[in-house]
Amino acid sequence: MSVFFQLAFDGLTIGLIYIILAAGLVLVLSVTEIFFVAYGQFYMWGAYIAWYVVSRFHMPYVVGLVTAIVATAVMGLASYLLIFKRMQHMDNRFLITVTGALGISLILAQAVLPAFGTQPKSIPNVFPGAFDVGGVHMEVKKLALIGIGVLVTLILFYVYERTKVGRAMRAVSLNSEVAALHGINPSRVYLLTMGVGCALAGLAGAILAPAYNVSSGMGNNVIATVLLMTMLGGMDSLLGAVVGGFIVGEVLSFGQYYVHQMNVVYLFLFIGLVIYFRPNGLLGHRTDLGV
Amino acid sequence: MSNADGITKTPVRALLDIKDLTVYYGKALALSRVSLQVNEGEIVSIVGANGAGKTTCIRTISGSKQSAAGQISFGGTRIDRMPAYDVVKLGVVQVPAGRQIFQLMSVLDNLMVGAHRRKDKAGIKRDLESVYEHFPILREKKNQNGGELSGGQQQMLAVGRALMADPKILLMDEPSIGLSPILVAEVGKIIREINRERGISILLVEQNARLALRLSSRAYILENGRIALCGDCKDLIDNDEVKRLYLGGGAKK
Ligand SMILES: Nc1ncnc2c1ncn2[C@@H]1O[C@H](COP(=O)(O)OP(=O)(O)OP(=O)(O)O)[C@@H](O)[C@H]1O
Numbered sequence A: 001m002s003v004f005f006q007l008a009f010d011g012l013t014i015g016l017i018y019i020i021l022a023a024g025l026v027l028v029l030s031v032t033e034i035f036f037v038a039y040g041q042f043y044m045w046g047a048y049i050a051w052y053v054v055s056r057f058h059m060p061y062v063v064g065l066v067t068a069i070v071a072t073a074v075m076g077l078a079s080y081l082l083i084f085k086r087m088q089h090m091d092n093r094f095l096i097t098v099t100g101a102l103g104i105s106l107i108l109a110q111a112v113l114p115a116f117g118t119q120p121k122s123i124p125n126v127f128p129g130a131f132d133v134g135g136v137h138m139e140v141k142k143l144a145l146i147g148i149g150v151l152v153t154l155i156l157f158y159v160y161e162r163t164k165v166g167r168a169m170r171a172v173s174l175n176s177e178v179a180a181l182h183g184i185n186p187s188r189v190y191l192l193t194m195g196v197g198c199a200l201a202g203l204a205g206a207i208l209a210p211a212y213n214v215s216s217g218m219g220n221n222v223i224a225t226v227l228l229m230t231m232l233g234g235m236d237s238l239l240g241a242v243v244g245g246f247i248v249g250e251v252l253s254f255g256q257y258y259v260h261q262m263n264v265v266y267l268f269l270f271i272g273l274v275i276y277f278r279p280n281g282l283l284g285h286r287t288d289l290g291v
Numbered sequence B: 001m002s003n004a005d006g007i008t009k010t011p012v013r014a015l016l017d018i019k020d021l022t023v024y025y026g027k028a029l030a031l032s033r034v035s036l037q038v039n040e041g042e043i044v045s046i047v048g049a050n051g052a053g054k055t056t057c058i059r060t061i062s063g064s065k066q067s068a069a070g071q072i073s074f075g076g077t078r079i080d081r082m083p084a085y086d087v088v089k090l091g092v093v094q095v096p097a098g099r100q101i102f103q104l105m106s107v108l109d110n111l112m113v114g115a116h117r118r119k120d121k122a123g124i125k126r127d128l129e130s131v132y133e134h135f136p137i138l139r140e141k142k143n144q145n146g147g148e149l150s151g152g153q154q155q156m157l158a159v160g161r162a163l164m165a166d167p168k169i170l171l172m173d174e175p176s177i178g179l180s181p182i183l184v185a186e187v188g189k190i191i192r193e194i195n196r197e198r199g200i201s202i203l204l205v206e207q208n209a210r211l212a213l214r215l216s217s218r219a220y221i222l223e224n225g226r227i228a229l230c231g232d233c234k235d236l237i238d239n240d241e242v243k244r245l246y247l248g249g250g251a252k253k
């Protein structure tokens, strides 16, 4: 029995990373309608920046976390202003924005090597200690990750569902022309969304850093999984991101224990099956990017 | 019935003043030198068949579509190079064709989007109350998603959302389309009320010429992107060509 709870706990830890990643990607996909394949690199950069600030400048972890969030947000804003803003008004914008995103992805993936080296890194444990509760081994660093993850998710839901800014984002995601007719500037909303979305990826990387290793392949490794899980939950549903992230985390954790290497195969088969029968995903409403 | 007839009755400067508006989609001409005025407090209609350019005209006024030539001014301010999200701030508010409410947002959120550019909290609250008074069904369903409303209720929501912007002029694109005859009459009544009680000017686009000519004081007949006729509705109703083409008139000689 304690094995079950141990696996569930570990699954939740990974799941929260995926929840935050998926939530950010859902925002980017549904609001800006950019198929943002570079997203995983922001996650990697977030992790590296947090690691760098903590291990090189010997700053407290919080400073690393905040720096990672701010830096990835700025990178997201820059991507929009320099590349996507113009592309979004073009007729064939789907292909051209995907191309732009691929370019960003390649640049960010390569630039990390001269900047931070090729060796995997780990932050000296900033949350030492562990509890044993009913046979489940809970490390404080994982509890911290869960705590921050839940808090961020709650804040995100509140902003998206209950504030004026969130309402404007939802309106633009549903119909940008009508949103503009009522005084919302879609470009500004796209810009904001890219900033917030990329900051969420950076944050996910930064909260992962103390608990797991940071490596240059992590952006590439994660993007396919996150894209598929947003399809699983529904690419326009924040709640879907939470459900999808939770499922993926748990399946990976249990799968790792019971079926080892095959777990990813089973996971993708499962997601494929769900999408086959529910093209909108579990909680989504749309299947395309409006192009 | 001449053009001059309509113009002599307009004061020096109309509230909405469109001069020689020309609009293209790519290379296809959609509007050609359209001139049109709406005075303060007036209801004016644009009547025309499918593809005549009615929606294009409205979308160009509200800033969704760019014009190629001509001028649009509202209350003396040029608005033809302004983005849509700034035009609405001046009080020029479009009720889009096919309602186009935000299906997956609550009725209340739909209404609040209408007030996006306003800062006067008290005024917003008062207008929300007044929208609920006009359309009690919206209050009843305020927490339901817009997409769950019936067609008629969605039209009311679209009008309510526009009213939340505190408009000086409403640009209404075929508000009667797809509604039952009873609801069409209801929409007509609402348009009159909005105009009379709140002094909001209305530019009404309709294929339902009968409704349009009954509601408005003046009308413009649009054919293939050009103004073919314009004048007082009471004259247009008796015009043979209008009867034949737009009022299904042949039978009604
Ligand atoms: N987005 C668009 N792209 C290209 N052409 C368009 C577009 N919208 C309209 N048109 C063309 O412009 C012309 C005028 O269209 P518009 O929608 O303004 O007509 P309408 O009078 O509103 O018609 P309806 O009564 O069917 O709504 C038509 O020939 C139409 O094919």
Ligand SMILES: [Mg+2]
Residues within 6 Å of the ligand: B054, B055, B056, B097, B173
């Ligand atoms: Mg139309």
